[in-house]
Amino acid sequence: MTAIWAKHALLPEGWAENVRVELGVDGRIAKVETGSSSGGERVELLLPAMANVHSHAFQRAMAGLSEARGLQSRDTFWTWRQIMYRFLDHLTPEDVEAIAALVQMEMLEAGYATNVEFHYLHHQPGGARYDNVAEMSERIAAAAARTGIGLTLLPVHYQFGGVDRRPRGPGQRRFGTTPDEFGRLLEAVEGTLRHLPSDAGIGVAPHSLRAVSPEGLELCVNLRPERPLHMHLAEQIPEIEEVEVVYGRRPVEWLLDNHSPDRRWTLIHLTHMTVDETRRLAVTGAAAGLCPITESSLGDGIFNGTIWKEAGGRLGFGSDSNVRISLVEELRTLEYSQRLRDSARAVLAEPGRSTGRMLYEAGLDGGATAAGRESGAIAPGLWADLCAVSLFNPVLYARERDEILDSFIFAGDDSLVRDVWAAGRHVVRNGRHVDHEQIIAEYLGCIGRLQERM
Ligand code: ZN
DSSP, X not given: OXXXXXXXXXXXXXXXXXEEEEEOTTSBEXXXXXXXXXXXXXXXXXXXXXXXEEEOGGGGGGTTSSOSOXXXXXXXXXXXXXXXXXXXXXXXXXXXXXXXXXXXXXXHHHTEEEEEEEEOOOSOGGGOOOSSTTHHHHHHHHHHHHHOOEEEEEEEEOOOSSTTOOOOOGGGTTTOOOHHHHHHHHHHHHHHHTTSOTTOEEOBEEOOTTTXXXXXXXXXXXXXXXXXXXXXXXXXXXXXXXXXXXXXXXXXXXXXXXXXXXXXXXXXXXXXXXXXXXXXXXXXXXXXXXXXXXXXXXXXXXXXXXXXXXXXXXXXXXXXXXXXXXXXXXXXXXXXXXXXXXXXXSTTOBTTBOHHHHHHHHHHHHHXXXXXXXXXXXXXXXXXXXXXXXXXXXXXXXXXTHHHHHHHHHHOOGGGEEEEEETTEEEEETTEETTHHHHHHHHHHHHHHHHHHO
16 A cells, blocks of 8 residues: 655545545555645645547657658648658567657656557558567557556557548558458457556547548447547548548538447547537537647647537547647647637636646546546546646746646646656656656667668
């Protein structure tokens, strides 16, 4: 039994002082006591730690390599995707493991406890199968065993190169799965996850309406009905136009007319929704999986945050391309996108709950369901996913209650994160992952070898 004593903590009922939290040997929170005099490892501020709901780990290694303009008249998501496809053709399973370990370590050091990995890089360059259908998935799981992060692994079903069912292009050969193969992959990944601590879990990810047919989506919906289902949706205008041509409806409209999304569903991006679509989807309980840094980087567009929130919509935050991994910056970027569009301030705040508090608590709630993880609050029975923040610094000193989160998110950065526990595993201490140096060294070795091959 480990105990943490926090001067301030964010509990389900709000802010509390002098809080003692007992962690069971099973990785769950055993007991929460307020007004406790002491006892346990002392921290200044204790927060529930959030799940990062959307990541493609391997893309971390191409961060910064797509910022020069090509010969085309306009650089877009689609030209970026070509660069990404060329890059991923050089990656070996060993590379993917080293990159994933770095990504997971950076997530933990930023204050996330869980990596929900949307994993579509299944095969060898050219598309030949590895002997083990789950070779690449096992590398993500091996990285999680190494870093101690909570892992929800989402094997991706990827059938086609476009909504009209054209074959996958040369850059997409490493992704493709037939329905049978996808079923086998899920089973193999479940076997792999049994070797991780019991907070690890699986989910199902039909890639997008571009890459799966209606039958493929139906298959995914039925495969593991009790586990989370994630899909990219309405990210780019050309994608919306393509769906409209083939299905006669916009993507969100089509989904609402053909499926019953609920809390099991996390829809990634949703940057292009009409007001009506925003309201209709928000009330279903499905979470919007927002990735504001990547959406800014790729020029995706601005999410309808104000309308979504007014309609009671749920959200989670992910780092997607991992061009930069920073929890506070994701939250801040979402709010700033709304301010720039609406010429207004504190757009996502509500009476009695500041902007920072609203963003953080929304991310906890959406993160927990998106990860299919009993977490998201400091409460007995939940996984001990916790983040301790230092208050003795120029940004947070003498701040109180919601002001602490507002200052952390809008004026601070990840260096304020002191300690992180993922299902009770104390993996970040004093601002550093316990295996920081070694993980960096292995990542640098991987990048050096990769550069020689490219
Ligand atoms: Zn994505």
